[in-house]
Amino acid sequence: MSQGSQAQPADPGCTVILAELRQILADVTRRPELLDARADAPLFGTGIGLDSLAGTLLLREITHRYGVDVAAEDINLDALVSLATLADFILARSPGRAMGERASARRTGHEHPQDRLRGHDRDQHPAGH
Amino acid sequence: MTPARQQDASPAGRTTIKCVAWDIDNTLLAGTFIESGARQPPADPEMVAVLAALGERGVLHAIASRNPPAAASYAAQATGGQFVAVESGWGRKSAAIGRILAELDIAADALAFVDDDPYERAEVSFALPDVLVLSPEDMTDALDWPVFSPDVVTDEARRRSELYLDKRRRQEAEREFGGSRDDFLRYCRTEISIVAAAEADVPRLHELSVRTRQFNSAGQGATEAALRAMIGAPGREVVTVRLRDRFGDDGIVGGCVTEHDADGRWTVRLLMMSCRAMGRGVIDALLAWLIRSAADSGAGALEAPSVLNARNVPLRLALAAAGFRAADGAALPGDRDLPAAGGQRVVFRRSLDGPLPELPGWLTRPAGPDEPGQPGPAGGSGVHRDPR
Secondary structure, three states: OOOOOOOOOOOHHHHHHHHHHHHHHHHHHOOHHHHHOOOOOEOOOOOOOOOHHHHHHHHHHHHHHHOOOHHHHOOOOHHHHEHHHHHHHHHHHOHHHHOOOOOOOOOOOOOOHHHHHHHHHHOOOOOOO | OOHHHHHHHOOOOOOOOOEEEEOHHHHHEOOOOOOOOOOOOOEOHHHHHHHHHHHHOOOEEEEEEOOOHHHHHHHHHHHOOOEEEEEEOOOOHHHHHHHHHHHHOOOHHHEEEEOOOHHHHHHHHHHOOOOEEEOHHHHHHHOOOHHHOOOOOOHHHHOHHHHHHHHHHHHHHHHHOOOOHHHHHHHOOOEEEEEEOOHHHHHHHHHHHHHOOOOEOOOOOOOHHHHHHHOOOOOEEEEEEEEEEOOEEEEEEEEEEEEEOOOOEEEEEEEEEOHHHOOOOHHHHHHHHHHHHHHHOOOOEEEEEEEEOOOOHHHHHHHHHOOEEEOOOOOOOOOOOOOOOOOEEEEEEEOOOOOOOOOOOOEEOOOOOOOOOOOOOOOOOOOOOOOO
16 A cells, blocks of 8 residues: 555545545645645655644544544554555554444544543543643 | 642642633622623622732633623623633533633643532533532632642743733634745744753743643653752753744743763653644754754664653654654554553664754754763754853
8 A cells, every 4th residue: 555555546445544534634734735645655754744733633533533543552653654554554443434434433532622522531632731 | 728628629649720711700700791781790809819819820711601702801801810711602611611621732630610600510520520620719718729839830830821822823823824834933933942951940841841741751740859950960961942933932842851871872861842832843843953963972872761641642743753663572552542641661762874854944952062961072063052
């Protein structure tokens, strides 16, 4: 999935999830041009330049949508190498949800206040100070 | 105040309260706000005194009221209080409190809610058990409780309300702004200064060590005595990170303690930053400076031992973005959620071979061979010393 995945994703679930991840990324960074981001473009550093604020919002939204807590499983956050690696990581852990079964996704926090609050309640997500 | 109540409401080890969310009717005001009334009730004089005393200690104020927004404006004017978040409306108070927590980016256990209505207090207590819920009478007594009494009040703490209002203006400007984050930081005339810590900075460094959660590598506070002992100690370097821009001067928003051993290893013993500075390039600049300083001094490796928990994921994102990786063999237990506090100790290491991060143009760092603890003779060439 790390090369050429934007043109020909092997898995239809991957196509869906990549489109969703681009949308989330564009939302959390407020950069609509990221809707066209290459699947293999590095998320950190030059290029997409994900910083810790946008990264935190991205991970919160992924937990909310797919029930996948990247930070709790991936010590080096290698899932965040690119959109393609992130899509693979999510698909491997939550294939059903990635295909659109959202209702049962664990709601442990994302950037909307009410849901962030759940994160505060459970005190298990970055919640500021 | 009865000792029993103090013990119940203010147990040892409870987080210091950072914000008080206030009801208006019969709480901030000695009566009920009247929507069309020409004569409004006056402010409650006891609560006016409490607002002022807490403000002096660096506690923020917010409003959670079932009233039109005009009531909040009137309450602010009548009490002289500065309210950094205002929730007016007819929904549940717990939902209003939730929005205040999200807006200020603070955890539920760092907020107190004051309301004269027992129903509202019960509703918030039930929905948000970590919030400290008080009646106005309790609040008067509670001024003496440890949770409302930080041991030291720094300049940054006293100006906290103002800094949150600056932050709101900056966020509004950012929403209007079209370009990238770096373009916005330049537009803001962002200035980040890394400055060798002095004795006078110890209270603020201590405050940051106990208040920061999202960006704190140690997972626990450092005492003033410990910090004082580290400043100027051989093989140690303690720096403060200051931040300001066209919207305001945030003062010291971060700090870092590094240890340099005889084997050429640099270890970051403490890395911390206020979440108020999040998204403003501070942590990235600090890490880039650390990596370059270590490389310039000929260090073999730069290590950052960190205690991982659910709250400091932003720190891990910053470390990952700067090229740090967990030392060999370290792994997380897997499908379990991270604990909120405590947590797993992991050494992150940054290779100093290969490309080094660029220092952003808005960073000023300590320079010159005379700088205590400054690496190598060439370490600071081409940069200027912070004027402050």
